[in-house]
Amino acid sequence: MATITTTKISETDLLIEEYGYDDHFHEHHDEDKFQSGFITTYIFSQDHKMIAKQFLITGMFWGVMGAMMSLVFRMQLGFPEESLMWLKPILGKWITVADGVGTLAPEFYYALVTIHGTVIVFFVLTAGLSGTFSNLLIPLQVGARDMASPLLNMLSYWFFFLAGAIMFASLFLSTGPFSGGWTAYPPLSALSQASAGSGAGMTMWTVSLVFFVVSVLLGGINYVTTVLNLRTKGMTMWRLPLTIWAFFITAILGILSFPVLVSAFFLLMCDRALQTSFFLSEIFVGGQALEHVGGSPILYQHLFWFLGHPEVYIIILPAMGIVSEVLSVHARKPIFGYRAMVYSILAIAFLSFIVWAHHMFMSGVNPFISNFFVIFTLIIAVPSAVKVFNWIATLYGGNIRFNAASLFSIGFVSMFISGGLTGIFLGNSAIDIQMHDTYFVVAHFHIVMGVAAFFGMFAGVYHWFPKMYARFMNETLGRIHFWGTLIGAYAVFWPMHYLGMAGVPRRYYSFDTFENFSHFANINKFITIAAVVVFALQVLFIINFFYSIFKGKKVTSRNPWGANTLEWTTPIEAGHGNWPGKIPAVQRWAYDYGKDGKDFISQIIPLSDGEKDNGDH
């Protein structure tokens, strides 16, 4: 096997030398201002590969934070009688003590739920997922030296870091972090009289997210520009790997929708600080009638969900792209229906902009308007179904190599099916009357955009770890991580459907007040235990990750997975500029696996006489 690899290496270099494009990049290599010292290499790096690692590790930090928060509030839900005194050293006054029994304060329960949602959605599944893999893969897979603007790319990370720092600081406020739910609906989020967390906590929350949006926009403009302008010779749009298509469309979604969120935040800030009445009207709170008249809280919801819905696709599309690529590589088969996959990404992206009000069926909007949103929402099931069928068809007739990456991809498909199907219930406004804001919704979105997106992320990390660190992650630990998480995640979220059907509302600190909701103590216990187990498995992943960076099995060949895409034509440890010589030229699409009896045909290998390209035709 080793000898074959060696010849491949030389063949790759020869192909790049023969067909590649000479951009004279390395003629001024001596003055590389990008990687001249420790600070420019590891901290204020402008190299997309390093920025990708920064996004990933920061995302992992926030993932652990978010998960730990969920464990604390799951303790409250699963074991409400149990004393939480042991958390007192960490949570301080938020654990109230009576007769030696420590109880989580309701305000802090709501703060935990809120910050958990915010950081997982934005910091982990947007920055940690799209930020990591767009950065790592876009230049490598389109054949570019780096992003179109490495400086903006660096700023993108540091704005994200700043957003995280502000959010982190807000956890230590004496009035507590923001506690009005990750959607921050006014008037609750606008009035500190209504909730302590809506004071300084909300101010810091908003400022943090505005910086976060700056980060997303800087990154997104870079991704779009790079994909459009820096594709190498021969890399037509129809030869792009599906990862790049997904990142490209994701970036466009972000650029179009995040500014709307910021506009909502600015109006909210005006209402909070300047006595305007965009979202406030006829409010009597804290024993006082406020002067605000004529605003509409529902306007905020429109603006919020105009981002909020595309946001869930901003989260899931990169995962879909990663899974398409990983499944194809490890099934040793072309992705089934490449064009249908691209078109369904486009269809989902387009539809994601005209379905936002399905989050608002029960919020007092005109019920007639809901008719349109039901139609568009349920249409999304069609391109989504096409994607699922295509992934399954990709496995059909394959020669599947099972490893952590491909297992997580298969797990992703399972999660996407399970979570996607429950979306058909919720998207239908009539059923949503009963299901809205119950645990059914919690189950739905955690499976379809939480767990599924995490699975896509894990698949990506296991698959591209060799490219990032020139070492493999430990496969055995990876497989334990996979099976444990697959079973554990279903154990956590599947039972929530039953709670939801019984009408148990989400965001309840305790079910004592309502006899009708207190039948489910056993399910809640079970879910909490499962959550602890799943969390422990993620700790295993993190140990594996950091251990493997330093001690993992070394990568000995450029293309360990036998993949077609360009990142595997770079040296094992690619320096700044990615290719030491010319930039490789692309001769074919990315999915020639098993074609003409060959295991795989790299994108840089020219078409033979009379051979048809399956992508660009």
Add this chain to the structure above:
Amino acid sequence: MTFLIIFLCIVLTAVVLVQLGKVTELATIIRGEADAQEDLNTRQGLFGMIFLVLFLVLSLATTLYYKNWMLGYGPHASASVHGDSIDEMFNITLLFTYIVFVLTHIALFWYAWKYRGRRGRKSLFMPHDTKLELVWTAIPAIVMCFLVVNGLIAWNEVMGDDGDEDIEIEATAHQFSWTIRYPGQDGKIGTKNYKMITGLNSLGQDWSDDKNLDDIVADKIVLPVGKKVRVRITAKDVLHNFAMPHFRVKMDAVPGLPTYFYLTPKITTKDYRKSLAKYPEYQAEDPNNPDKKLWETFNFALNCAELCGSGHYAMKKLVEIVSEEEYEKWLNQQKSNYFTSGVRFSDEDPYKNELFDAEYAARSAEFKTNFESTLLAEEKIVVLDKVEFETESATLTSLSKYQIMNLAEQLKNSPNVIIELAAHTDNQGAKSTNLKLSDERANAVYNYLVRNENIDSRRLKAVGYGGDQPVGDNDTDAGRQKNRRTEIRIIAQ
């Protein structure tokens, strides 16, 4: 200590697992990668199949186990008429999605197992198949059309605001409870204005709107079975949500923007309890009331389903569905909160200077009884307890005229009665001043009777006694209050 042990356990487990990982990695190198990978493919594919079987079995088993909590089965049946169409939609969707769930999962894990990598095997080069793709685009599209059409028919039926309700009630949400308002006899809910909210007037009802005067604030929601109810939903402070899971009802309460929801209860609380009796989970003892079974103490409830702050989880209101007769009976027992909340005759009351006809009639009847019994009694004194004067003055307050009118009525009924109008003060101030004031006050009543009520002046005599005839203790406020009085003494009859 426990903390430390748990921490050590976790660290140890991690170390063991990492070592295990390293060992298998070494074993792989020794055995040859291709061999190891093939074994691994078989094992992992098999795990996939085991997972598939367990997953499908458990999903079905738990569904059956929890079927009593699902919509439209067992005890969790809809208690409202429109709820049935929602449950039906739910179950149709469940059927379709379950079929898709099972088939796609079988395909996913079965193909993963069947096409697991083996040495020397070649994968199939199958980049796409237009016909197949068209089929699996068309099928979901058709199913979705079916679900959309049925869903929207149900939706528009439930949400239509056609104004044909039998009863309209109002629910106002605030941190952290509900205020329920019934329209009263006129069937109309009065207007409200958030700027009028005070301690007495928690809803901000505008009392100058007559529709408010008979409105009732109830401590629970009571509705008659079989009647169409429109709930007007409002909020005072932040967003809330009017949710009644058993009735399949949910709608946000928005400050500044009233929303609504229609429902027709189809079963009384009593009958619903009976329907629960046959389910084992309701035969358990009620933990709050050990003498009773859970089904006996079951109640419908209203809850909040939109995060509204730290007390969001405890916004409960009892909901009771009763027969029409019971409803009427209950409603008749309720009093308008205009009269019960302390608003009446307070400074907030725009009608504080006048009596409504019903109030006057009641007073009139009461006075008549009092007057007539005095005619038969030994001591022939009637205290005009509702006749009051402005402080230090002989000007009658505007409400005083009503009792004088009551008195005039009685004088007309009993034409032979001759009375003395006696006014008294307490012992505060100079004696002469008091005497003068009481004299003027007695004359004020005298004048009113003569001028406004046309009572023959020969039947009346006005005397001011000053503080000479106290009936209460002049050392206390209450006693002095008692001493300041106007009374009549029947001189002849």
